[in-house]
Amino acid sequence: MQPFDHVSATSAAAAVELLQQGGPSGARVIAGGTDLISLMRDRIQSPRLLVNILPAAAALRYLRFEADGALRVGALATLADIERDPHIAARLPILTQAVRDAATPQLRAMATAAGNLMQRPRCWYYRGEFPCWLKGGDECFARDGENKYHAIFGASPCVAVHPSDLAPVLVALDAELTIAGPGGSARTLPVERFFAPPTDDERIEYRLQPGEVVSEIRVPAQPAGARGAYVKVMDRQAWAFALVSVAAQLSERDGVVERARLALGGVANVPWRVAAVEDLLTGQRLTPALAAQAAERALENAHPLTHNGYKVPMARAAIRRALLAAAGQEE
Amino acid sequence: MPVRIITTHLEFEGRVSEQRVVMEGDEPPVWGEDAELRIVGKPTPRVDGRERVTGGATYTYDIQLPGQLTAAALRSPHAHARVTRVDASRAEAMPGVRAVLHRFNAGDLIDPNRDRSVFAEELPYAGAIVALVLADTREQAADACAAVMVEYETLPFVVDPEAALQPEAPRVLSDRPHNKLNDEYPQTYQRGDVDAGIREAEVTVEARFETPAAMHNSMETHGATAQWDGRTLTIYSSTQDIFGVRRAVAKALGLHQNQVRAIKQYMGGGFGSKFGPHESGLLAAYAAHRLGRPVQYMLSREDENVAAGHRSATIQHFRLGAQRDGTLTAIEQRTVGNLGALAGWFPATAMATKELYQCANVRTIDEGARTNLGPFAAFRAPGVVEGIAAMETAVDQLAAALGMDPLELRLKNYAERHQDMQRPYARKLLREAYEIGAERIGWATRDAEARRYPKGRDGTLRRGVGMASQLWGGDGGPPAQAQAKLLPDGTAVIITGTQDIGTGTRTVLAQIAAEELGLPLEAVRVELGDTEFGLYSPPSGGSMTLASMGPAVRMAAAEARKDALEIVGHLVEAPADALDIRDGGIVNRETGREMGTLGSYLEQLDGHEVTAKGMRGPNAENVTVRTFGAQFAEVEVDLGTGQVRVRRIVAVHDCGRIVNPLTFSSQIEGGIIQGLGFALMEQRVVDQRFGTVMNANLEQFHIPTIRDVPEIDIVLLDRPNTYANTLGALGAGEPPIIPTPGAIANAVAHAIGRPVSGLPLTPDRILDLLK
Amino acid sequence: MPNAPSQSPDAAPTAAPHRTVHLTVNGIAHEIEVETRRTLLDALRADLHLTGAKPGCGMGDCGACTVLIEGEAVYSCLTLAVACEGRAITTIEGLSSSDGELDPVQSAFIAHDALQCGFCTPGQVLAMKALLARNPHPSDDEIARAMSGNLCRCGAYPKILAAGRALAGHPS
Missing domain, CATH: 3.30.365.10 (Aldehyde oxidase/xanthine dehydrogenase, molybdopterin binding domain)
Structure with a gap:
């Protein structure tokens, strides 16, 4: 870890201010630090200034259901806060499911909701000493290398996958972010659009302007009768990033799907929303056959690499299960 | 007296x-x-x-002596290279840095267990040590490591063991004429005539089985804290062998053994990887001796996983022949072991092959391949875990080919005597272990139970029951x-x-x-x-x-x-x-x-x-003392996702008298859980293009968590083995890990209705098998 | 490795920033002067000589460094000491009372042999402690989930579950 200066912010606005003092690329906000500290330890990132935003917890650590049913999640709410919240468990169990199998209890107690969305890929070339494309190099070493844990979708030069469990669920819930910016400005942005595959110019999986700070995640009220399910496939029973994960959110009326959302984790640089399947499901009765058809459709455009072909049948199975579970057809 | x-x-x-x-x-x-x-x-x-x-x-990690320096290593990023220049001038000038040791100022430090300079010119694997920084704080040591400039001449390399044994392969160590472990390899053991045994067989099975390199990942890494007071070198070492540490450190430093005091009060696990001082102990001792200050050198987790050993990977080919009634006529095992660059021995992959089943015609061929990877080290029943897993899955395939119950086939070929040494066992309770285990797991109804499935949301959950045998010394x-x-x-x-x-x-x-x-x-x-x-x-x-x-x-x-x-x-x-x-x-x-x-x-x-x-008095002569046992596994396999869940293990082991049933059961459970990790998830991943270990950490190298633990049913056969020693007690450290992977693999094969090709049984392997 | 990065293009400046940090550890107030980059784990071990929290991986993968901050189990290897200004920290050394009486969690670990080499044990004990403080009667599944962030390579897990069950008041 390189030396750095450390300052504290007691509000999002103060953090924005301090970030600007730190210069364009030399300053980073730190909250739980669960990802940033290990990136800094391995010298993958070496900010000159850390703005510790945890002292802003009084303002930014909350979970609140609005009268209309929307859920507001303060940026500094931890994954453990979400996991333990009885109202979320009752009203948005898909969110509870998403955090329950994320990381470990200790990491969930440290990691914040906003920070979780901004964690960087676990790709071992990125995390290792390889001068990979995502770190500014010329080549993605995973593309023709050890890519068992890598992407089966997407066109980015980087084939790492997004590691978050929360992100696909928030996409499936049509969640939005509130982002504080310089001069007291604020903007809102759908979570889905916050994520974008890394490009030559912006080698990162999310889009935040310099000096911006995420202050809130808002999950809009879901239609009456909406239900969701999150299915995570791991290669051990706990503490593993998803090989494949599926967030499915369905609203049905009279047994017919009115609206469907399907987002996959562990398959692309970003949470992978599958609009074609959502269209397929809409207006239909969700049967095992339809779920299977949806799973086939979702994987139609997959292009696995040398060592991750298994993700295709695995994702199909996970999609079938998530859809049936969301429709209340679990055994 | x-x-x-x-x-x-x-x-x-x-x-x-x-x-x-x-x-x-x-x-x-x-x-x-x-x-x-x-x-x-x-x-x-x-x-x-x-x-x-x-x-x-x-x-060892907790020893804090006044004035103690902390150490950090710079290691080669190349699979094979020569170090041609080290410029540590900038690092040496950094705050808190007391010394930077490397080939050009400390090349005289010889590792007596390898007969090789610790700071060798030739770096035969990615992770070989190049320089050691000694500084006041951990942060300073890390800073200085990053400031050491090294020039390398890269050399051709090979990491695949079968490729390494080809005549045209690059030399793993340039001063050796070939990549075989030594001139005595391949080594063949033979009794009877295997080819004749195969010819006379009515049913034969050929099977290829791969086992991965698994890293020990003791929770406390290798390392030592050393202090030289001008007369005595005291070394606190995380070791399984203080006398081995004393011997090697004395030799490396040119001291008498009585000038070295090795201490180990508590250690955070070893599992076979911590015999002798390891290069980390030699370095701590050398630096303390040279600088006249206490030095602590503990490996980082990543360094531990590339430079402090692992269970060596194998590729095994089995040929079994039997008559229609199940009588074995031939057993042949050919094992290619991926031993890494600095190996000195070959794990006992053939131990059970020679001994477990009654068979007149047996041949085992061990091919030890050096590759440009870090050194392997003993890991809880080294070789025997891998050998039993491969053989016991092959035996199950033979049973399937014969249409015979796998347990019945084993009993048919039960060996009453040590067939190689032609002498009796002091005691063999394996038959009893089979019977008890079969009863507890419900062996008789395993096929019927499997048919009661499939279960699960989409009917893809399958159940299987399998077993494997255990044999080991331990006297x-x-x-x-x-x-x-x-x-x-x-x-x-x-x-x-x-x-x-x-x-x-x-x-x-x-x-x-x-x-x-x-x-x-x-x-x-x-x-x-x-x-x-x-x-x-x-x-x-x-x-x-x-x-x-x-x-x-x-x-x-x-x-x-x-x-x-x-x-x-x-x-x-x-x-x-x-x-x-x-x-x-x-x-x-x-x-x-x-x-x-x-x-x-x-x-x-x-x-x-x-x-x-x-x-301790002498061992009994003219009799072989062994621990025998068996484990039975019940698994669920999800055909949709390829996930394997071990539900239950029944373990029956004869380790003689049990002195402490509480810690004994802890040993059994621990062995089973490590065996479960080896069966289901542990696998070193190497990028073949660069020879780099990709998962030298505990994030991407998965070991079992508490949630992976199945129900473990331990049956104590608590009877003194009076030939063993005056206690009648045998060791229990290794027996419990030996049969677990084989039992799980056979249970998975039972569940999916086809043989498995190797370990670990990760979801991708299962889904590949199901294709 | 391809084009292995040349060593340290931007080596550390000569003076790393320091801060004075106030920590209450096991009920005792401390003031320490540390580099901003010092982790809580290193501060506890090197500055306060409390070596009960162990370095196992340095990146939040093993749980050996688990300590309690305001009662919550966290990884001290991923926590900056400066970020703990004014916080109350409990390490394993603070769990038993000053007259040497063990915490019930510690006693249960001994009685059930919920440890082997013991290196991960301080972290395991503290993780269990945090669970029971929040949920005095956890189910087996809740115990396993709460303990899933603490690896034990010896495989003491069945006995850790047994200790947890006893502490939760389940019949054994």
């Missing part, structure tokens, strides 16, 4: 050696079936539990020495030079001593882990600690007890053999009269301590 020298034989991890042992006096008679024991055999919480749960236990042997002291207050100190590596050695030795002395357990303290006592003890490995040290402790205690009773007899004017020590008190054997505490007599002797020595 007359001294005599006896020649005996010792088996360590499948290798038999001759050993000369000095005996003074005689061991007490063996504790037989009818021995009435008060403390031995009772579940006993660890005597050092308090230290371990309060943070009071000082591990220990000499030399092993102990001393017993009865103190004036009537309590005892047992002094040994052994190590408690987490198995509970300290506790079982205290139980044995208390039993023999007639003292309550609390009145016995066990000292261990310090070469200063001068009482030689073997390395803590090979499941031999209890079976080697226990008898020595027992003899020392018996001698001390005898002496104490002589003294008391003199004081009370009674013959010593009319007296006894029971629960710390003196009792008249005939009348049962209680005569006060032992301490009340000893304290009359003006501080005299009753001191006696004990040693």
Whole structure:
């Protein structure tokens, strides 16, 4: 870890201010630090200034259901806060499911909701000493290398996958972010659009302007009768990033799907929303056959690499299960 | 006491050696079936539990000496290279940096176990050490490491073991003519005629089985803290073998062994990887000696995983032949072992192949391949875990080909005698283990149960039951020495030079001593882990600690007890053999009269301590002492996602008398859980293009978590093996890991209805098998 | 490795920033002067000489460094000491009372042999402690979930579950 200066912010606005003092690329906000500290330890990132935003917890650590049913999640709410919240468990169990199998209890107690969305890929070339494309190099070493844990979708030069469990669920819930910016400005942005595959110019999986700070995640009220399910496939029973994960959110009326959302984790640089399947499901009765058809459709455009072909049948199975579970057809 | 020298034989991890042992006096008679024991055999919480749960236990990593420097290493990023230049000038000028050691200023440090400079010119794997920084703080050491400039000349490399054995392969070590382990490889063992056996077979099976390189990942990494006071080099080492550390460090530094003191009180796991000082211990000692300041060098997790050993990967080919009735006519095993660059031996992959089943025609071929990867190290039953997994899955395939029950096939070919050495086993309870295990797992209904599935949301959950056999040594042997002291207050100190590596050695030795002395357990303290006592003890490995040290402790205690009773007899004017020590008190054997505490007599002797020595006697000749056992696994396989969940393991192991059922069951559980990890998830991943280990950490190299643990049903066969030693006890460290992967693999094959191709049984492998 | 990065293009400046940090550890107030980059784990071990929290991986993968901050189990290797200004920290050394009486969690670990080498044990004990403080009667599944961030390579897990069950008041 390189030396750095450390300052504290007691509000999002103060953090924005301090970030600007730190210069364009030399300053980073730190909250739980669960990802940033290990990136800094391995010298993958070496900010000159850390703005510790945890002292802003009084303002930014909350979970609140609005009268209309929307859920507001303060940026500094931890994954453990979400996991333990009885109202979320009752009203948005898909969110509870998403955090329950994320990381470990200790990491969930440290990691914040906003920070979780901004964690960087676990790709071992990125995390290792390889001068990979995502770190500014010329080549993605995973593309023709050890890519068992890598992407089966997407066109980015980087084939790492997004590691978050929360992100696909928030996409499936049509969640939005509130982002504080310089001069007291604020903007809102759908979570889905916050994520974008890394490009030559912006080698990162999310889009935040310099000096911006995420202050809130808002999950809009879901239609009456909406239900969701999150299915995570791991290669051990706990503490593993998803090989494949599926967030499915369905609203049905009279047994017919009115609206469907399907987002996959562990398959692309970003949470992978599958609009074609959502269209397929809409207006239909969700049967095992339809779920299977949806799973086939979702994987139609997959292009696995040398060592991750298994993700295709695995994702199909996970999609079938998530859809049936969301429709209340679990055994 | 007359001294005599006896020649005996010792088996360590499948290798038999001759050993000369000095005996003074005689061991007490063996504790037989009818021995009435008060403390031995009772579940006993660890005597050092308090230290371990309060943070009071000082591990090597926790040693903090005044002025101690901390060390960090710079390691080669190349699979094969020569270091041509090291410029440490900038690093040396950084704050807190006291020295940077490397080839051009410390090339004279030779690793005596490898006969090679620690800072070698040729770096035969990615992760080979190039420089060691010594600084005041960890942060400063890391900064300085990053500031050392190194020039490399890269060389061709090979990491695939089969490719490495091709004649045109790049040389792993440029001064060797080939990449074979040595000129004696491939090594062939043969009895009978395998080709004839295959010809006469009515059914044959050929199977290829791969096992991965699995990293030990002891929670405490390798390392040491060393201090040189001008006369003595004291080294605190996270080691399973303090005497091995002393020997190697003395040799490396040009000191006499008595100028080196090796200490290990608590260590965070070893599992076979921590024999000898490792280069980290040599470096700590060398730097402390050279700089005149205490030095601590503990490996980072990543360095641990590339440079401190792993279970070597194998590719095994089995050929089995049998008659229609199941009688085996041929067993052939060819094993290519991926041994890494700096290997010195070949793991015992063929041990069970030669011995487990009755068969006249057996051939095993070991091909040891050097590759440009880090060195492997012994890992809990090295080779035997891999060999049994491959053979037992092949046996199940043979059973399927014969249309026979796999257990019936095993019983059909049950070996009553050691077929290679042509002599009896002291005891073999394997048949009983099969029967008990089969009963507990519900073997008879396993096919019917499997048909009651599929279950699950989409009907893709399958159930399977499989089993595998276990064979191992574990009878220990000499030399092993102990001393017993009865103190004036009537309590005892047992002094040994052994190590408690987490198995509970300290506790079982205290139980044995208390039993023999007639003292309550609390009145016995066990000292261990310090070469200063001068009482030689073997390395803590090979499941031999209890079976080697226990008898020595027992003899020392018996001698001390005898002496104490002589003294008391003199004081009370009674013959010593009319007296006894029971629960710390003196009792008249005939009348049962209680005569006060032992301490009340000893304290009359003006501080005299009753001191006696004990040693492990020779092993039994003309008989083979083995632990045998079997495990049965029940698994669920999700055909949709490829996930395997182990639901239950039934473990039946004969390890002779069980001294402490509590810590014994912990050993069994721990072995099973490590075996489960090896079966399901542990696998080193190497990028073949660069020879880089990709998952040298605990994030991407997965070991079991608490949620991966199945129900474990342990059946204790608690019967003394009177041939083994005076306790009748055998080691339990390695037996429990041996059959687990094979049992799980066979259960998975049963569940999916097709053979498995190797380990680990990760979801991707299962989904590939199902394609 | 391809084009292995040349060593340290931007080596550390000569003076790393320091801060004075106030920590209450096991009920005792401390003031320490540390580099901003010092982790809580290193501060506890090197500055306060409390070596009960162990370095196992340095990146939040193993749990050996677990300590309690305001009662919550966290990884001290991923926590900056400066970020703990004014916080109350409990390490394993603070769990037993000053007269040496063990915490029930510690006693249960000994009685059930919920440890082997013991290196991960301080972290395991503290993780269990945090669970029971929040949920005095956890189910087996809740115990396993709460303990899933603490690896034990010796495999003491069945006994850790047994200890947890006893502490939760389940019949054994």
